Amino acid sequence: MAANGNKVGSKRRKNLPYNVILLDIEGTTTPITFVKDTLFPYARKNVEKYLNNNWESEECQQDIIALQKQSEKDKDLEGVISICKSEDIKGMDEKSRQNLINSVVKSVAWLMDADRKVTALKQLQGHIWTKGYEDGELKGEIYDDVVPALKRWTSLGYKVYIYSSGSVEAQKLLFGYSTEGNLLKFFSGHFDTKIGLKIESESYQNIAKSIEEDPSAILFVTDVVKEAEAATEAGVETVISVRPGNSPLSNADKQTYKTIESFDELLQDEDLDPKKKKTLLESQNVELNKTPTVTGV
Ligand SMILES: [Mg+2]
Numbered sequence: 001m002a003a004n005g006n007k008v009g010s011k012r013r014k015n016l017p018y019n020v021i022l023l024d025i026e027g028t029t030t031p032i033t034f035v036k037d038t039l040f041p042y043a044r045k046n047v048e049k050y051l052n053n054n055w056e057s058e059e060c061q062q063d064i065i066a067l068q069k070q071s072e073k074d075k076d077l078e079g080v081i082s083i084c085k086s087e088d089i090k091g092m093d094e095k096s097r098q099n100l101i102n103s104v105v106k107s108v109a110w111l112m113d114a115d116r117k118v119t120a121l122k123q124l125q126g127h128i129w130t131k132g133y134e135d136g137e138l139k140g141e142i143y144d145d146v147v148p149a150l151k152r153w154t155s156l157g158y159k160v161y162i163y164s165s166g167s168v169e170a171q172k173l174l175f176g177y178s179t180e181g182n183l184l185k186f187f188s189g190h191f192d193t194k195i196g197l198k199i200e201s202e203s204y205q206n207i208a209k210s211i212e213e214d215p216s217a218i219l220f221v222t223d224v225v226k227e228a229e230a231a232t233e234a235g236v237e238t239v240i241s242v243r244p245g246n247s248p249l250s251n252a253d254k255q256t257y258k259t260i261e262s263f264d265e266l267l268q269d270e271d272l273d274p275k276k277k278k279t280l281l282e283s284q285n286v287e288l289n290k291t292p293t294v295t296g297v
Pocket of ligand 1: 024025026027028222223224
């Protein structure tokens with residue numbers, strides 16, 4: 001691997017046997033601050049607008065009912081904002097509607113302040129983000145070196161998958177409406193915690209099984225050492241992504257894992273296995289053959 005080839009002593013083989021690149025999102029393709037500094041504040045700011053604009057939709061009604069139920073469950077907690085039960089949300093008069101909206105807005109702020117991971121909140125946030133992306137108000141932030149690497153890897157025949165704690169739906173929004181356009185075409189598939197937690201080695205075995213690859217044919221890129229440990233235990237080759245704002249690595253971590261600061265460092269020409277190199281050369285020849293001959297040169 002080009003620039004950092006000597007960082008790890010290393011067990012790395014000269015010719016890489018990978019077929020698949022498995023990418024984490026936060027701290028890897030995307031700044032670690034994106035969720036905290038962009039997505040969460042956006043959801044908080046847009047609860048009222050979302051409820052007003054989508055009041056009549058079944059989805060919005062379900063969101064309100066779920067939050068009402070949650071506030072019932074939380075009724076003994078300090079500072080809880082209760083949301084009055086309403087049998088007929090659609091047929092409500094304007095004043096009751098405004099009261100209900102106000103209590104939902106306050107309740108969501110309270111849940112978010114307490115960093116609650118409850119389904120009712122996650123579901124509403126997901127719907128607000130979907131609208132935000134669709135309306136062009138939100139764009140998934142992607143590091144500059146990501147798209148050139150995705151193009152390079154996929155043109156060489158590598159398959160690229162995403163594995164993130166964020167739901168598959170959220171992943172598709174982030175990459176589908178990214179600062180670099182719709183990137184979904186580069187991915188062969190997406191995994192979230194339904195396949196298992198990212199810090200458990202079994203999850204990586206499950207992914208390998210589900211894509212019908214040997215774990216050793218997978219290269220996983222993440223910023224989190226515990227995830228790297230789990231993947232390594234499963235026999236998956238792992239590289240740690242060092243991006244601005246990521247948690248610092250200990251010296252021992254730097255000794256154990258290969259690190260990269262940019263995807264430019266991953267799977268460059270000199271890292272290719274001979275079969276892939278042949279394919280690359282052939283595809284380049286095809287490209288050359290397509291070039292119109294300039295006469296008289
Ligand atoms: Mg991460």
